[in-house]
Amino acid sequence: SIKPDAWVKSGMIGTGPFKLQNFTEKRQYNLVRHERYWGGKPPLDAVRVTAYETSTAMALALRAGQIDILSAISRLEAQPFIGNKKFRILTLPTAAHRQFTMRVDDPKLKDPRVRRAVALAINRPQVIEGLLRGAALIGNDTPFWQRYPSAAGVAQRRRNVSTAKQLLRAAGQEDLAFTITTHRLQELPDYAAAIQRYGKDVGIDIKIELQSDAEYYGGGDDYYATTPWINKQATITEWGHRAVPNVYLTAAYQSNGIWNAPHYKNKQLDAAIKSYLSAVDVKTQQRYSKQITSILQRDVPIVTAYHFTSVTPVAAKVRNFQLESINHIRLAKTGLA
Structure with a gap:
């Protein structure tokens, strides 16, 4: 072959x-x-x-x-x-999104309160209007695009600087500093810069490492253990549209997911994903998608701030x-x- x-x-x-x-x-x-x-x-x-x-x-x-x-x-x-x-100009709303991942096994980012603080610092409507001129639907830190029939009604995460500071203080990370690695594609560098600015508002010092496509997606003989987009401390990666969220769930969120950039492992989530994938009706899917979203909003291995409208x-x-x-x-x- x-x-x-x-x-x-x-x-x-x-x-x-x-x-x-x-x-x-x-x-x-x-x-x-x-x-x-x-x-x-x-x-x-x-x-x-x-x-x-x-x-x-x-x-x-x-x-x-x-x-x-x-x-x-x-x-x-x-x-x-x-x-x-x-x-x-051709436009098409899609489930495509940018995954802002944080390594849950990193000493600075391992406490879920820290990752929730980062998520709460981001002004999602401002990102959509400022970087994308409104060409996106707001995201809720879940792979369930709001146009998926299986998406459950879960309260939208909104910016809350005060709560973010409280979470950092409770986690003992008031002087949090980390690096976001991404590559030069469309709005990704600007999105990283926006997160950097929002981080300052809650006392987080974020540095940005920009790589070429070849660097970002490159890797050694053991590709999945060496490629930057899966192994750096924090990354922003583009994910293309899928008609259903199954690939997102199994590849990026499941404990053994091949593209699990945050290195996140959660048996409760794995069980919920398995139940979601085996569901035979939308109502049952919605029940498990709500459970999945609740777990992900609590643990925040990945921030999904918006779902991208394709503009060509x-x-x-x-x-x-x-x-x-x-x-x-x-x-x-x-x-x-």
Whole structure:
């Protein structure tokens, strides 16, 4: 079998509407129409895919006419395209979110009162309006997006500076200091800076470590024990949309989750997740989702402040392109005017 990192080099054999012609690794990939594509002849005769180090660079390329479609960018980055007749703005509410994780086995962060204090310091509506221009739904430190039918009615967590200070004092962490590690993608650096500012209001000294995508998602031979996004003291990582929250629950929150960045283990939560996954009706799912949310709001291994609305500017000449919630770009029926 072909390893994932060798698939492109192998010629990318598949059944899609385009075939790989040639590429320069991590820079540009040229594809041509698959004339025998089972889904009908694609309108485009070729596609050029260009890789960019940052979403800002990608947005600048669209403005300069170097590309016609890009993957989702933040609402702030999309501002120059709004009202410009050369472009169209596609939006789609999604369950996608940014997981601000805190290692529960770190001496400074192991007390759940400390992590609750951090969560209470964050002004979520201000983050949504300031960084995302309103292009998000408020999060409640749970993977249950409010549009999921299984999401239960749980009181929304709100900023409370006084309570946050009390929790830090009770935990003996009035001089708390820690580092958030993230990478240069969309609003993530600005979100980290916002958390840093909110932390100051309650007496927390937060430093920020910004890495490239390659650094952040890189790792040694024992990948899961060495990659920064799963092992640093605190991280902010983007998680894509899922139609149901099952992957979030099993990969990020379950004790043996493969992407459990906070290194959080809780048998009660594991049991609730198992019951949720085996439930056969929405009412039962809601009962267990409420239990799951209550545990996570108490222990706060992960802060979920908002669920991201996908914002994708495209050139006005692009026709029949449909935005997907997980930001896959499908061009089988897409053409140019």
